[in-house]
Amino acid sequence: MLPRRRFLGDLTRMAALCAIMPNEWQITWHPRFADDPFALGVASGDPTPTGAVIWTRLAPRPFEPEGGMPGTRPIVDWEVADDEQFTRIVRKGRYTAAPELSYSVHLDVEGLEADRWYFYRFRSGGAVSPVGRLRTAPADGALTPLRFGMVSCQNYEQGLFTAYQHLAQERCDLITHLGDYIYEYSARAGAVRPHRGFEVRSLDDYRTRYAQYKLDPLLQAAHALCPWLVTWDDHEVDNNYANDVGENVMESAEQMRTRRAAAYQAWWEHQPVRVPRATSWADLTIRRSTAWGSLARVWMLDTRQYRDDQACGDGTQKVPCGEWENPSRTFLGAEQERWLFEGLGASRSRWQVLGQQIPVASFDNLAGPGQALYMDGWAGYPASQRRLLQTIAERAPNRTVVLTGDVHANFVNELTRIPDRRESPVIAAEFVGTSISSGGDGSATWQGAAELAGDNPQVKWHSARRGYVLHEVTPSEWTATYREVPFVEKPGAPVTTAGQWRVAHGKAGISKV
Numbered sequence: 001m002l003p004r005r006r007f008l009g010d011l012t013r014m015a016a017l018c019a020i021m022p023n024e025w026q027i028t029w030h031p032r033f034a035d036d037p038f039a040l041g042v043a044s045g046d047p048t049p050t051g052a053v054i055w056t057r058l059a060p061r062p063f064e065p066e067g068g069m070p071g072t073r074p075i076v077d078w079e080v081a082d083d084e085q086f087t088r089i090v091r092k093g094r095y096t097a098a099p100e101l102s103y104s105v106h107l108d109v110e111g112l113e114a115d116r117w118y119f120y121r122f123r124s125g126g127a128v129s130p131v132g133r134l135r136t137a138p139a140d141g142a143l144t145p146l147r148f149g150m151v152s153c154q155n156y157e158q159g160l161f162t163a164y165q166h167l168a169q170e171r172c173d174l175i176t177h178l179g180d181y182i183y184e185y186s187a188r189a190g191a192v193r194p195h196r197g198f199e200v201r202s203l204d205d206y207r208t209r210y211a212q213y214k215l216d217p218l219l220q221a222a223h224a225l226c227p228w229l230v231t232w233d234d235h236e237v238d239n240n241y242a243n244d245v246g247e248n249v250m251e252s253a254e255q256m257r258t259r260r261a262a263a264y265q266a267w268w269e270h271q272p273v274r275v276p277r278a279t280s281w282a283d284l285t286i287r288r289s290t291a292w293g294s295l296a297r298v299w300m301l302d303t304r305q306y307r308d309d310q311a312c313g314d315g316t317q318k319v320p321c322g323e324w325e326n327p328s329r330t331f332l333g334a335e336q337e338r339w340l341f342e343g344l345g346a347s348r349s350r351w352q353v354l355g356q357q358i359p360v361a362s363f364d365n366l367a368g369p370g371q372a373l374y375m376d377g378w379a380g381y382p383a384s385q386r387r388l389l390q391t392i393a394e395r396a397p398n399r400t401v402v403l404t405g406d407v408h409a410n411f412v413n414e415l416t417r418i419p420d421r422r423e424s425p426v427i428a429a430e431f432v433g434t435s436i437s438s439g440g441d442g443s444a445t446w447q448g449a450a451e452l453a454g455d456n457p458q459v460k461w462h463s464a465r466r467g468y469v470l471h472e473v474t475p476s477e478w479t480a481t482y483r484e485v486p487f488v489e490k491p492g493a494p495v496t497t498a499g500q501w502r503v504a505h506g507k508a509g510i511s512k513v
Contacts, residue, residue, distance in 0.1 A: 027096060031074035031125040035060040038127060040211060041220035042120070044134035044227045045272030046290060047174070049114035052134045052227050054078065055272035056122050058103035062211035063196065065204070069103050076105050077123040080112070084119050084131060097124075102207050104269040114139040115293075132224040135173055138293030143350065143475045146292050148174035150433045150469040152233070152357075152405025155183045156213055157191035159437030159488030163467050164218040166483065166495035170470055172226050176298070178405035179233025179357045180438065181267075182209050192440075192489050201259050206266035214270065223272075229290060230271050231300045233357040233406055237263040240376055242309045257282045260305075287336050289343060296473055297349035299340055301356040306333025310375040316365050318372045324382065331384035341387075345395040350475050350505065352392075352400040360388065360402050360430050361413035362420050364455040365447075371420070377406075385419055393417040393427040398508050401478055402430040403471075408439040409446035410469070410482050412460040412501050414510055422457055426508040431480045431501070433469040441487045442466050460510050461499050478503040479513065 031037075037058040044052045058076070061068025076095045082088040091111060097103040105122065112118060115138040122129040138144040149172045154161060167175070187194040200209045213219065237260050238246045244253040244260065251259075261282035268275065268284060278284045283305075290298045308329040312321040323329060332340065344352055354360075362379035366372035373379040378388070392400045392415070402415065411432035416424035434442070446464040453459065467484035481500045485493035500513035 026072045028070075028072040028074045031070065031072065033058075033060040033125050033127060034068050036127060037069075037124055038122065038129035040214040040270075041223055042122065042129050042132040043223035043272040044120065044132055045229060046274040046288070047135060047137045047227045048290075049137050049139045049293075051108065051110040051112050052136060053272045053274050054080070054105075054107045054109055054120045054132065054134065056105045056129055057214075057270065058097050058105070058124065059211060062215065063208060066099060067103060067207075067211070069099065071099060073098055074103070074124050078105070078107055078120065079123075080109055080118050080120045080134070082118065086119065086121065090118070102266075102269045106272070108274060109134075112136050115142065115144055130220070130224055134227055137291060138295070140291065140294060142293035143295050144293050146173055146295055146471075146473040148172050148176060148471050148473075150176050150178065150403055150431070150471060151436055152178040152433055153180040153408055153435030153438040154213070154219070155180070155235075155435070155438035156193060156216070157183070157185070157188055157195055158440045159192055159466065160491055161216050161218040161436055162485050162488055162491065162493045163436050163483075163495070164222040166485070167468050167470075168218075168221050168225050172470075174226060175222060175228045176355050176403060177228055177230040178355060178403060178433070179231055180235040180405065180435075181230070181232070181271075182206075182213050183235045183438070184209070184238055184263075201262070203262040203265060206263050207269065210266055210270040228272060229298060229300055229355060230273060231286060231302060231355060231357070232267055232304065234304055236267050237304070240310065240314060241304060242307045243305060245309045287339060291349060292473075294349055295475060296351040296353050297343075297347045298353040298355055299343060301332065301340065301354060302336065303331060303357045306336055307331050307381070311380055312375055314375050316372050316374050318366060318370060324375070324380065327383040329381055329383060331378060331381040337384070337387070341391045341395070344391060344400075347396075350399065351473060351478065352396040354400065354402045356402065356404060357406050359404050359407060359411065359413070359432055360385065361411070361415055361458050363449075363459070364420075364452060367452055367455060379419070382419070389415060389417055389419060389427065393425075397427045398503075398506050400428040401503065402428060404430055404432040405435075407432060407446075408435040408442070409449075409462060409464040410434045410467075410484075410498070411446075411462045412480070412499070412510055414458050414460060416458065429478070429503045429510050431469055431471070433482075434463070434465060434467055434484070436468070437466060437488045439464075439466070441489050460501065460512070463498055465498065467495065467498070476505050478505070
């Protein structure tokens with residue numbers, strides 16, 4: 001037993017220590033907030049058969065320094081329950097939110113049952129968060145069907161997030177976000193709803209930009225609906241950046257790495273992801289795979305951090321040109337490419353799914369003889385493109401589906417073993433999804449694609465409206481339903497089905513439903 005006199009002495013010394021301890025080191029059990037600390041909502045992600053990541057960020061005044069937090073380390077209680085009323089709590093615990101990570105909360109919940117829906121919430125200082133839903137993945141060996149939404153490219157300035165309102169009604173098990181979650185641009189005249197401030201470059205800038213996006217109620221509702229699988233694209237850092245080369249030619253590689261570190265840290269702070277915190281935030285590894293029982297394995301890729309600079313000055317260029325054909329140029333980087341190719345060979349899942357950013361299929365923008373290709377996509381890195389398609393053909397033919405964002409348009413592409421060869425066998429399907437809002441209201445066709453149809457037989461269908469793709473996966477077939485809204489520059493847009501496409505497991509080609 002500890003003597004009473006010693007116990008009181010220890011309390012006195014602890015009180016004296018707290019008096020001289022810097023405020024930001026102090027743990028606060030009963031914090032006081034100026035406003036609702038859960039204004040940015042909640043999210044879950046990266047599900048496994050026994051758990052998932054749950055996320056929130058304490059920010060009672062999101063646009064003030066440190067989100068309006070007092071600078072201490074508040075205690076956050078979390079709960080996971082069988083029911084929405086939280087009468088049957090199955091997991092709970094406490095988390096200390098740190099100012100160094102912008103008071104973000106990442107809980108890797110374990111010990112749950114496979115293939116189940118749960119509810120979760122957070123508490124701190126008497127405040128209670130909104131309730132979110134999480135779903136665990138099926139157990140290994142299960143062939144449980146999967147229904148998931150696919151989204152990308154949500155420019156806050158160019159339109160409303162109306163598509164999320166409709167997606168929230170689709171009863172999804174998952175949502176995959178393929179990048180451009182935020183846009184880095186400064187406020188622009190005539191915007192539907194302007195960004196706050198100038199182009200973002202510092203850690204505080206990126207945190208403020210994420211807060212502005214996270215405050216959107218339709219985005220919050222979609223996050224609370226089900227787990228997300230997320231990756232990034234270019235606008236989470238800088239338009240069309242490649243490794244440490246930015247869009248602005250006056251920005252040095254050292255400056256770009258500093259900016260990239262800030263952007264990557266803010267991305268991690270605001271997403272429900274199970275990825276390690278890096279020794280340097282400038283080198284955050286986000287590639288990972290997620291299994292849905294034995295039905296599907298999803299490979300989430302990073303096509304920005306490790307690539308060589310775009311050839312021929314970027315943009316759309318007539319080929320061959322400059323360094324375009326240089327076989328040493330890489331799109332994924334050697335380590336990520338090896339990880340993916342070995343994984344495709346070893347995985348016994350029924351379907352192999354590549355969640356990534358940029359179209360794999362080439363698109364010829366030049367009518368008639370010759371080719372003009374998009375240098376920022378896989379076609380701008382032909383050696384990497386050929387290696388990917390060759391690996392799919394050898395290790396997972398006609399059971400591989402590629403999910404793509406970036407281009408603000410819908411495309412249904414058949415991928416062939418040798419790109420741009422009409423006689424080459426079809427070995428995979430690529431479903432390119434349009435934007436949530438980027439590009440404004442959109443149009444029926446994309447950049448003259450209809451006029452170039454004869455030069456692009458790999459394209460089975462396309463459109464350039466806004467919306468999302470709903471995927472339904474069973475052991476025998478994959479169905480992709482393209483859902484579109486006619487406008488995003490004003491509220492109230494309805495949703496319609498623009499097209500529906502099917503892939504049969506083990507059979508070449510894509511058919512219209």
